[in-house]
Amino acid sequence: MPTVTRCTLRFYDGLNDFLPPETRGRTFAFELYGTPSVKDTIEAAGVPHTEVDFILVDGHPVDFTALLQGGERIAVYPMFTQLDIAGFEQLLPAPPDIYRFVLDVHLGRLARYLRLAGFDTLYSNTYTDPEIVEIAQHDERIVLTRDTGLLKHGAVTRGYWLRNTAPRTQLTEVVERFELHPHFTPFSRCMMCNGLVRATDLAEVRNRIPPRVAQHFDRFSVCNDCNRVYWPGSHYAKLAALLKEYAAGIDTPHTELS
Ligand SMILES: [Zn+2]
Numbered sequence: 257m258p259t260v261t262r263c264t265l266r267f268y269d270g271l272n273d274f275l276p277p278e279t280r281g282r283t284f285a286f287e288l289y290g291t292p293s294v295k296d297t298i299e300a301a302g303v304p305h306t307e308v309d310f311i312l313v314d315g316h317p318v319d320f321t322a323l324l325q326g327g328e329r330i331a332v333y334p335m336f337t338q339l340d341i342a343g344f345e346q347l348l349p350a351p352p353d354i355y356r357f358v359l360d361v362h363l364g365r366l367a368r369y370l371r372l373a374g375f376d377t378l379y380s381n382t383y384t385d386p387e388i389v390e391i392a393q394h395d396e397r398i399v400l401t402r403d404t405g406l407l408k409h410g411a412v413t414r415g416y417w418l419r420n421t422a423p424r425t426q427l428t429e430v431v432e433r434f435e436l437h438p439h440f441t442p443f444s445r446c447m448m449c450n451g452l453v454r455a456t457d458l459a460e461v462r463n464r465i466p467p468r469v470a471q472h473f474d475r476f477s478v479c480n481d482c483n484r485v486y487w488p489g490s491h492y493a494k495l496a497a498l499l500k501e502y503a504a505g506i507d508t509p510h511t512e513l514s
Contacts, residue, residue, distance in 0.1 A: 263326065263330055297324060319347060357399075378397065392414075397414075400416055452481075457474065
């Protein structure tokens with residue numbers, strides 16, 4: 257029979273979102289077989305490694321590979337905690353130079369919002385988990401998902417578990433978690449396919465838009481990938497206002513979605 261390793265766990269702040277109510281905000285006993293790593297233990301308790309920035313075992317900082325012998329007190333912290341950990345090695349990777357995302361299935365509306373804000377966002381409702389992991393690894397993309405199992409995959413280094421199901425609230429979560437406000441480039445991407453859009457004039461698009469639109473607008477955008485035409489129709493003001501809620505003072509170019 258493998259030996260049972262007993263320890264106590266305490267998760268802080270937003271990491272409690274992953275726990276059943278009875279263990280939130282308090283120290284609780286936990287058991288695993290053998291000599292598990294801290295990472296295995298934390299993930300067995302329900303918290304993906306992509307949410308963990310700092311771990312103390314019996315008061316000492318450790319990384320994910322530390323092995324448990326039994327009897328340890330483990331304290332686990334997310335990013336943005338009040339704890340002063342200056343000078344200690346943090347476990348989450350440094351922010352990427354460019355924020356790119358790959359989204360799990362059923363997150364199509366969030367994908368469109370992120371593209372609207374200008375973020376390179378891959379999404380398909382046919383992606384399998386292995387495909388998402390592969391894309392994230394290959395392109396150094398941040399995985400956004402409602403599935404904690406996907407974030408426990410060892411090859412996923414940057415990810416975030418969406419707490420909410422409403423797309424607008426999800427956008428707020430992602431913007432706050434990754435401090436995206438300064439990185440908005442509104443209306444620079446096609447909401448439908450993620451391609452970059454370029455400005456153009458009426459002459460190029462006249463044959464591809466309704467006559468009514470040709471009469472009322474003279475500036476347009478075209479997607480470099482799918483050729484979709486955008487113009488500053490009634491939808492534009494609504495979308496621009498939405499973006500300004502997240503990044504006040506951002507400059508929303510004139511040309512936009514209809
Ligand atoms: Zn497109």
